[in-house]
Amino acid sequence: MDKFQRSQKDKLFKTPSHDPYCLQKVEGTAICSQCGAAYQAGNWTWKVPENTVIHDAQTVTCPACRRIEDNQPAGTLTLTGSFLLEHRGEIVNLIENTEKLENADHALERIMRLTDSEGALVVTTTGIHLANRLGHALKAAFKGHTDYQYGDDEYQLSVNWTRDE
Ligand SMILES: [Zn+2]
Structure with missing residues (x-):
C-alpha cells in the first residue's frame, strides 16, 4: 500500500459513516429472506458459525438487498477514457473478481x-x-487516475477512474 492509498484508507475509516440502511435493529440471529446472508453478533456474514442457535432466527431483509430493491447505491464508480473502450473485457473481469x-x-x-x-x-x-x-484495484492493474469523493454526512462514496492512452 503506498502513501496515497494509506491516506485514502485512513480517511475512509475516519469518515463518520452511518449507513442509514444499517440502522434497523436486529436482535439475535437473523437470516435475509432475499440472499440468505446471516446476521450474527452485529455483522452480516455468509458463514453461520457452528453451534449457532438458529431456531429463533428472524426473517428480515439485509441492508444490501434493501439498497438493491430501492436502487440506492452507497458507492458509485465511474470509469472513463479511451483505455476503457479498448480493454473493457479485462476491466469488467477485474471488477467482477x-x-x-x-x-x-x-x-x-x-x-x-x-x-x-x-x-x-x-x-x-x-x-x-x-x-x-x-x-484501488483499477489503479493497481491499469494505472490511470482515480479520485475519491466521500459524502459529508451520508454513507456515500463516488470514485472516478480515467485513463487515456
Ligand atoms: Zn440480503
Whole structure:
C-alpha cells in the first residue's frame, strides 16, 4: 500500500459513516429472506458459525438487498477514457473478481449494476468499501487516475477512474 492509498484508507475509516440502511435493529440471529446472508453478533456474514442457535432466527431483509430493491447505491464508480473502450473485457473481469474477493468476507458489499452511459462505465455498489477497493484495484492493474469523493454526512462514496492512452 503506498502513501496515497494509506491516506485514502485512513480517511475512509475516519469518515463518520452511518449507513442509514444499517440502522434497523436486529436482535439475535437473523437470516435475509432475499440472499440468505446471516446476521450474527452485529455483522452480516455468509458463514453461520457452528453451534449457532438458529431456531429463533428472524426473517428480515439485509441492508444490501434493501439498497438493491430501492436502487440506492452507497458507492458509485465511474470509469472513463479511451483505455476503457479498448480493454473493457479485462476491466469488467477485474471488477467482477474484486467483488468476489470483497463479498466473500463482507456480505453487504456487492455490485448492484454495471451500466454503459455515453462512453463511460458506471458501477454501483451496496457498500462504500467495495467502491473504494475497486478504485484501488483499477489503479493497481491499469494505472490511470482515480479520485475519491466521500459524502459529508451520508454513507456515500463516488470514485472516478480515467485513463487515456
Ligand atoms: Zn440480503
